Amino acid sequence: MTTSDDIAAVEVEAANAALYAALEAGDLDALTDVWVSGADADDVRGAVCVHPGWPVLRGRASVLRSYALIMAHTEYIQFFLTDVEVELAGDVALVTCTENILSGGEAEEEGELGPLVGGRVVATNLFRRTAEGWRLWSHHGSPVLTSGPDEE
Amino acid sequence: MTTSDDIAAVEVEAANAALYAALEAGDLDALTDVWVSGADADDVRGAVCVHPGWPVLRGRASVLRSYALIMAHTEYIQFFLTDVEVELAGDVALVTCTENILSGGEAEEEGELGPLVGGRVVATNLFRRTAEGWRLWSHHGSPVLTSGPDEE
Numbered sequence: 001m002t003t004s005d006d007i008a009a010v011e012v013e014a015a016n017a018a019l020y021a022a023l024e025a026g027d028l029d030a031l032t033d034v035w036v037s038g039a040d041a042d043d044v045r046g047a048v049c050v051h052p053g054w055p056v057l058r059g060r061a062s063v064l065r066s067y068a069l070i071m072a073h074t075e076y077i078q079f080f081l082t083d084v085e086v087e088l089a090g091d092v093a094l095v096t097c098t099e100n101i102l103s104g105g106e107a108e109e110e111g112e113l114g115p116l117v118g119g120r121v122v123a124t125n126l127f128r129r130t131a132e133g134w135r136l137w138s139h140h141g142s143p144v145l146t147s148g149p150d151e152e
Numbered sequence: 153m154t155t156s157d158d159i160a161a162v163e164v165e166a167a168n169a170a171l172y173a174a175l176e177a178g179d180l181d182a183l184t185d186v187w188v189s190g191a192d193a194d195d196v197r198g199a200v201c202v203h204p205g206w207p208v209l210r211g212r213a214s215v216l217r218s219y220a221l222i223m224a225h226t227e228y229i230q231f232f233l234t235d236v237e238v239e240l241a242g243d244v245a246l247v248t249c250t251e252n253i254l255s256g257g258e259a260e261e262e263g264e265l266g267p268l269v270g271g272r273v274v275a276t277n278l279f280r281r282t283a284e285g286w287r288l289w290s291h292h293g294s295p296v297l298t299s300g301p302d303e304e
Contacts, residue, residue, distance in 0.1 A: 048237075048239070048246065050248075050292075050294060052294065053294070053296065053298050054296070054297075055250065055274055056250070058237065058248070085200075087200070089280055090241075091242055094278065096290075098207065122202050122206075122207055122208050124202065124278075124290060126276075137241070138246055138248075138276060140274075140276040141294075142204065142205070142292065142293075143205065143295075144207050145205035
């Protein structure tokens with residue numbers, strides 16, 4: 001890797017962290033800034049997103065609406081990222097990581113936190129370099145249900 | 153889209169179809185040709201793959217080994233692709249599609265086909281333009297467990 005690639009990899013990792021920080025904070029505005037906008041990417045139809053177990057959502061409006069819905073039903077969520085790897089190909093960056101998630105649903109009683117549940121999701125996050133920096137182009141998260149043949 | 157982008161989109165869709173044709177044929181050599189090799193992509197660590205429910209697999213050897221294992225346990229598999237969408241960003245192409253899968257496992261009796269099962273998987277396939285044509289850089293498949301809020 002060249003030095004400029006090293007810098008880009010650090011920038012991409014920060015953009016990836018910003019995605020999860022926005023989700024943890026339940027901050028839809030911050031999340032909106034993470035994703036590519038039409039102005040950033042005239043040649044693409046825009047954001048593509050697959051939440052764990054969901055079908056594909058296409059287009060910024062559809063994706064952001066899905067996050068608003070998820071946020072509305074999530075009282076508490078925390079992401080511990082592991083195995084974060086960044087690969088670059090020109091103005092596109094591929095990030096793979098494991099999301100170790102601790103979340104709490106809606107409580108039965110007002111003002112209380114619902115039961116906390118843990119989960120493991122593997123994510124493929126694709127970023128594009130824009131005039132405003134690296135922006136999320138595609139997110140694909142899926143539940144890890146098996147350890148696979150390669151894991152000890 | 154420009155004309156060259158139109159041509160690229162057709163090429164990418166053919167490369168995507170070649171992935172599923174290789175899986176249907178149980179042809180590991182053909183599958184090997186679909187994926188990026190080290191020679192094609194010196195600047196990346198290579199192939200990244202997430203099978204439905206699996207953790208991430210990194211590197212060509214690890215990915216191809218996983219397919220060999222899946223093929224060894226799959227007597228019959230057929231993919232009906234729907235919602236195929238191609239987006240281009242320079243020498244990278246993002247394909248999203250729904251894999252409507254019909255498959256048969258190992259039979260209890262020798263020479264018989266196991267029970268056929270249907271399934272729906274959503275896939276994000278990332279291709280890179282190489283000297284040999286478009287090659288698969290990353291595949292992420294995940295089971296569709298819910299219809300999501302956007303689907304009628």
